[in-house]
Amino acid sequence: MRKMISIDLIICIVLAIFFFSPLNSQSEQTQTNDDTQKIKNITIEEAQTLIEKNKDNLIILDVRTSEEYSREHIEDAINIDFYSETFREDLNKLDKDKTYIVHCQIGGRSAKALNTMKELGFKEAYNMGGITQWKENGLPTTK
Numbered sequence: 001m002r003k004m005i006s007i008d009l010i011i012c013i014v015l016a017i018f019f020f021s022p023l024n025s026q027s028e029q030t031q032t033n034d035d036t037q038k039i040k041n042i043t044i045e046e047a048q049t050l051i052e053k054n055k056d057n058l059i060i061l062d063v064r065t066s067e068e069y070s071r072e073h074i075e076d077a078i079n080i081d082f083y084s085e086t087f088r089e090d091l092n093k094l095d096k097d098k099t100y101i102v103h104c105q106i107g108g109r110s111a112k113a114l115n116t117m118k119e120l121g122f123k124e125a126y127n128m129g130g131i132t133q134w135k136e137n138g139l140p141t142t143k
Helices: 002-020 026-036 044-053 066-071 087-092 108-120 131-136
Strands: 038-041 058-062 099-104 124-130
Touching: 038 108, 044 058, 044 099, 044 124, 044 131, 087 108, 099 108, 099 131, 108 124, 124 131
Parallel strands: 038 124, 058 099, 099 124
Antiparallel strands: none
């Protein structure tokens, strides 16, 4: 009986050390990564302000298809097709230290693209939603 109590006690101590040890805490590791990244959704108004204030270090990333992009796009936007087989690799080639505003048509693809950018280690990227909202706010596009 004494040996069973000792074994139970040892197991409890080992489990307590494992669960409460900061070396095994994934949340601390995640927190560190989150502190170095600014990845979030923003409004069209916030996007417009960022574009005006950060022209030299900001890239507008349009993740629609090339056909959608060729019909109209935001001036100076670069196009990387979300549906392309090389989408992730194409994103990975971009400068991760720049600031990015990502958009698609209505916001679904750009939200997914933002998650991919976070995984790839981009420092600062924002999803403004879609070009549809951009135009509804009276903002210009080009062909």
